[in-house]
Amino acid sequence: MLILMTLLTACADDHTECASGACDSRGHSHEVAAVNGERNVVESPLVSCSTSPMTGFYRDGLCRTGPEDRGVHVVCAQVTEAFLADTASRGNDLSTPAPQFGFPGLNPGDGWCLCAARWEEARQGGVAPPVILQATSAAALTVVSREVLTEHAVVTP
Numbered sequence: 001m002l003i004l005m006t007l008l009t010a011c012a013d014d015h016t017e018c019a020s021g022a023c024d025s026r027g028h029s030h031e032v033a034a035v036n037g038e039r040n041v042v043e044s045p046l047v048s049c050s051t052s053p054m055t056g057f058y059r060d061g062l063c064r065t066g067p068e069d070r071g072v073h074v075v076c077a078q079v080t081e082a083f084l085a086d087t088a089s090r091g092n093d094l095s096t097p098a099p100q101f102g103f104p105g106l107n108p109g110d111g112w113c114l115c116a117a118r119w120e121e122a123r124q125g126g127v128a129p130p131v132i133l134q135a136t137s138a139a140a141l142t143v144v145s146r147e148v149l150t151e152h153a154v155v156t157p
Helices: 016-020 081-089 116-124 138-142 146-151
Strands: 073-078 111-115
Touching: 073 116, 073 138, 081 116, 111 116, 116 138
Parallel strands: none
Antiparallel strands: 073 111
């Protein structure tokens, strides 16, 4: 049984919850999401990547994988315009809303769980979006080294 203790939550409109520095630039708090001991690339409990828009292979805000996830969606990235354009040119348009699938479309700055191999491909092409290490599953280390991910890390509170 999956036990999800907390998820990414929106901070209050006045950002009082952010006063302690617990929120990112979009006003989202990155609370610990302890899921059966899932760990991140910095060897601490995995935290949520985004719930607005909802991300993760399991659409629970977490960049975690399982046997059904052939793409290994484990890298939490803060998508950029350059990455979105590049991925669209490869046939995966993440910017255009697809309401029939409940997908709002991504905007630069949104958090999104990317396939580890796709993130590495983007890095090699010079368009890798910044990574949120605390929300990137340790499973990513089978494809990308901790050092490389750290070089592309965005600082989060």
